[in-house]
Amino acid sequence: MIRDAPARRVTIVDVARHAHVSTTTVSKVLRNAAGASPAMRARVQRAIAELGYRPYTGARGMRGRTFTIGVMLPDIRNPFFADVLDGLTGGLRDTGYQVLHGTGRNGEHIEARVTEAMVDRGMDGLILVAPISSGAHLERIARTVPTVVVGRHGRSTIYDTVADDDHAGAHLVVAHLVGLGHRRIALIDHHETNPVRLAEMPNAVRAAGYRDAMRTHGLADEIDVVSTTYTHDGGYLGTRQLLTRPAPPTAVFTGADIVAMGALQALAEAGLSVPADISIAGYDNTAIAAFGPISLTSVDQAGQQIGANAARLLLDRIADRHTPASHLKLTPRLVARRTTAPPRL
Amino acid sequence: MIRDAPARRVTIVDVARHAHVSTTTVSKVLRNAAGASPAMRARVQRAIAELGYRPYTGARGMRGRTFTIGVMLPDIRNPFFADVLDGLTGGLRDTGYQVLHGTGRNGEHIEARVTEAMVDRGMDGLILVAPISSGAHLERIARTVPTVVVGRHGRSTIYDTVADDDHAGAHLVVAHLVGLGHRRIALIDHHETNPVRLAEMPNAVRAAGYRDAMRTHGLADEIDVVSTTYTHDGGYLGTRQLLTRPAPPTAVFTGADIVAMGALQALAEAGLSVPADISIAGYDNTAIAAFGPISLTSVDQAGQQIGANAARLLLDRIADRHTPASHLKLTPRLVARRTTAPPRL
DNA sequence: TCAGCCGTGGGCAACGTTTTCCAAATGTGT
């Protein structure tokens, strides 16, 4: 025989029998609820340890709680989300909640599947990181289970949000580049048509911030936006497109570090050197930006803090569903590195 | 009032009442089990759609299945694991299973918490990617729920495994470097003392493969191993250590791409250029290795395929728990790029 | 015509836990 018949799981009934008490008492000890004497507690604890009992979450769920927090991440490859996740798990440590995550893959359909799967599994709270779902879907979810949305700028009354101040972040970058003497500053943006998302998604807000900052610095005529995608390939293609301009930009602001990577690759292939020929700035300050040989100027939006705050808000929301929704906006910070310098001449 | 009282979830009873049938019939339709006429099916389907009913997984779990596959990832930052996850979810698409993952953080304690949480949640199958837990723990898990272990070389009779042939991979790298003319080829390894893991963990097998290959090429005397950790910092520190050698190596094989990143940084700081002064090879062929400005020579272990195979094995294992355990070993491939070249002189 | 057989739909118990209620036991103040 290759593997034993899977031994029946130890249940609360087994523990009760083994400790010569009722299941009620065991349950009280488990939840350390009132109504069990210290002596009983000790006895039950011992039985639990001896039998290696672990409560079955499915059954607990049927009575209301699963001690599980679901986290929807759009993309496991973006290290910024890893920072957020670190902050989250840090904030949820020692709370008795277990964090499980699912990947939405930046697809509306897959994202809906993941979030509904989490609801179906009776999770006690949800954290949705940079979701692309419609506001209506988000509100429907949030009405069912306490929810915090990270990295999106809507001001729902139903769910809390934590986001980076992307508008300010874009201003930081433009100000930095203008300060270095640049005027032809282009933006590589993530193409977006949906009007709701156009207002709420970080990329849209960054783009708006860029336009606004350009105008503020009297560079309204130099506004130049290429719409691609927030991917390595998007940065590559967008940059190639920019290089065909009659007067190519002297600096490119990419809305995300990965996009900047694609841009760097396109520039290397075109034989242009950074920052001598052209300056590049990213957004997110991911580990790769800090990496020496790359040394990308970027905007740090403090993923860990965002995650930690989201965790805190979620715990508050679970504790009381009736307080008004909070909307936190964290201030970003420019990290100037070696991919930005004054333009030639 | 800020948010409505969370509406009671629609249950199978509601559907049954709405369709004027029994819950049994609804259940049959849900699982498309035999014993329901086409007419009934249609009626029930309509009721389900009208009410927006979704089965509650917790209750299903109590009857045996949760349609959930749990994936333990050690570290969400390593893009290689993202490849594995892509392969996994690809292989599990359209099976009705939902994938949820948890992070073990390369900590024995946290990893145990995550895996047990998955068991507690009644998951139908588990995929453990590069776990660091003891073999005993893994077998205990696998006895409870169908389990596939990815990236570890033990040959358990209880769980299936899928791994890269790390021994062969190390041979590929050494052969490549020797072919370029290198003799002083050092290895940066992950420090490991636990004897079981020493035999089973990929890093250990890579190290063994390195030693073996060096001997094969008559370079037994040149074997030089620095033990640090498989992190960026580990690569940085290990490389600094190697540079203090009386006769520093002309080539460094790092057991992972991230380690190579740290190495590159240390070399850049030391004013050495790659590959003119020293060659560097990594392992995993992560996206960053392929990235133009880096262009790291690496070993591709086909994360997607590993994941897809793990998914297939798991589905087989769920279908039949009694077939003997399979142990797949996938052949890696060297991807030579611009960080390796013949040594000076 | 009738025994036997399917096919169809439903009743009901079970899964493991929490929680409400209740009874018994214990303690307190006279």
Next chain:
DNA sequence: ACACATTTGGAAAACGTTGCCCACGGCTGA
């Protein structure tokens, strides 16, 4: 010693789903 409050432990009913049964009706074949 007695009434009364408090503490302690347990019985039992949920929670939502599945799957084993069974009953009923219509058909088949002799």
